[in-house]
Amino acid sequence: MALLLRTLARQGVCLSRPCFAQSVFYRHAAPMGTTAKDEMNKFWAKNSKLNRPMSPHLTIYKWSVPMVMSITFRGTGVGLSGAISAFALAALVLPESYPYYLDLIHSLSVGPYLIGLAKFGLAFPVSFHTYNGIRHLCWDLGKGFRIPEVYRTGYTVIGLSIITSLALAYL
Amino acid sequence: MAAIVRLGSVCRRGVKPLFYQSTLLARPLVVPYNYQEQPYQLTAKIHASQALYADSASKAASLHWTAERVLSVLLLAMGPAAYFNPCPVVDYSLAAALTLHGHWGIGQVLTDYVHGDTKMKIASAGLFLLSTVTFAGLCYFNYNDVGICKAIALLWSK
Numbered sequence: 001m002a003l004l005l006r007t008l009a010r011q012g013v014c015l016s017r018p019c020f021a022q023s024v025f026y027r028h029a030a031p032m033g034t035t036a037k038d039e040m041n042k043f044w045a046k047n048s049k050l051n052r053p054m055s056p057h058l059t060i061y062k063w064s065v066p067m068v069m070s071i072t073f074r075g076t077g078v079g080l081s082g083a084i085s086a087f088a089l090a091a092l093v094l095p096e097s098y099p100y101y102l103d104l105i106h107s108l109s110v111g112p113y114l115i116g117l118a119k120f121g122l123a124f125p126v127s128f129h130t131y132n133g134i135r136h137l138c139w140d141l142g143k144g145f146r147i148p149e150v151y152r153t154g155y156t157v158i159g160l161s162i163i164t165s166l167a168l169a170y171l
Numbered sequence: 172m173a174a175i176v177r178l179g180s181v182c183r184r185g186v187k188p189l190f191y192q193s194t195l196l197a198r199p200l201v202v203p204y205n206y207q208e209q210p211y212q213l214t215a216k217i218h219a220s221q222a223l224y225a226d227s228a229s230k231a232a233s234l235h236w237t238a239e240r241v242l243s244v245l246l247l248a249m250g251p252a253a254y255f256n257p258c259p260v261v262d263y264s265l266a267a268a269l270t271l272h273g274h275w276g277i278g279q280v281l282t283d284y285v286h287g288d289t290k291m292k293i294a295s296a297g298l299f300l301l302s303t304v305t306f307a308g309l310c311y312f313n314y315n316d317v318g319i320c321k322a323i324a325l326l327w328s329k
Contacts (some may be wrong), residue, residue: 044286078280081273086261088308091316098316099325106329115329130250133243140240171327 069154073132108164116169121167128161239275246272257320265319266309274302 008115034042061067110118135153138144144153181219226270253261285294313319 041286043287074280077273077276081277082310084269084273084306088305088312090308091312092304092308098312098322102325102329119327130247134247137240137243168327 065154066150069132069157073129073136076129080125080129119171120165120169122162123165127164127168128157131157131160131164174195214321235275238305242268242275253320253323257318257324259313259318262313262318263310263318266306268314270306270309273305273315 091098135144137159138153144150209271224325249265249268253265278295281291281298285291309319312322316322317325
């Protein structure tokens with residue numbers, strides 16, 4: 001059956017169905033001379049040279065839960081990375097030790113609610129980024145790509161993040 | 172159901188398209204019918220054969236991808252480790268893993284949004300500087316101050 005199929009394909013009978021005859025069809029085709037990176041750079045250079053306007057995207061496309069979660073994942077990642085870098089920089093620059101500055105902030109007696117809020121504010125990005133990171137790792141294993149699964153795992157991540165952050169804030 | 176689909180296509184388009192249908196594919200009911208697709212398909216096929224010849228291309232990008240995932244899993248494991256067994260080893264491992272994870276992460280963000288060779292070079296250099304300073308600062312903190320695990324514990328006790 002497959003043999004018959006390949007014979008037909010070699011005669012170039014039906015070009016409208018790409019299917020599995022792809023590799024058989026074009027073994028003789030020559031590979032491209034430029035790299036993807038070169039092509040991309042040429043594309044961007046041409047766009048800026050011709051001063052082409054960019055099509056609207058964020059302003060017109062309907063926001064969906066997976067979209068919001070994806071950009072939040074990126075936002076929390078960049079934010080956490082920035083916070084860690086700021087902390088490291090402070091450690092190098094500031095003269096006193098960490099407990100000193102901690103006592104300094106504590107002596108401001110902000111009140112339990114604000115402290116709880118601050119803890120939640122710290123815990124939520126970490127939780128969300130961690131749980132969604134696990135979701136990403138599942139995708140990397142090839143699992144959970146069907147749309148209902150994407151939404152289900154997405155809501156699970158959001159729920160778990162809120163619960164974990166609340167639990168950590170109340171610790 | 173599949174048999175009905177096959178009969179239907181025979182009646183409409185003749186015998187040949189039948190040969191391309193489900194017998195060798197996993198999903199018998201999917202039968203796209205689009206003769207206008209031709210020009211696009213030729214390009215797609217050339218790219219497909221490109222992959223067949225590309226075995227000599229560098230595996231650096233692929234290895235980088237795998238290393239990113241391995242590091243992510245390691246960082247996940249360091250969470251409980253830091254909670255149940257805080258010690259200098261965990262402190263320094265956390266410093267290294269966090270910095271590298273952040274470095275590679277921001278690297279991906281730059282790749283997405285920064286276009287052009289010179290701009291990318293400047294951005295990458297800036298990122299490298301930032302990551303170096305971050306790692307240096309965290310190590311300094313681990314050595315001269317309470318250490319990362321203790322710092323989080325103290326912060327949360329207030």
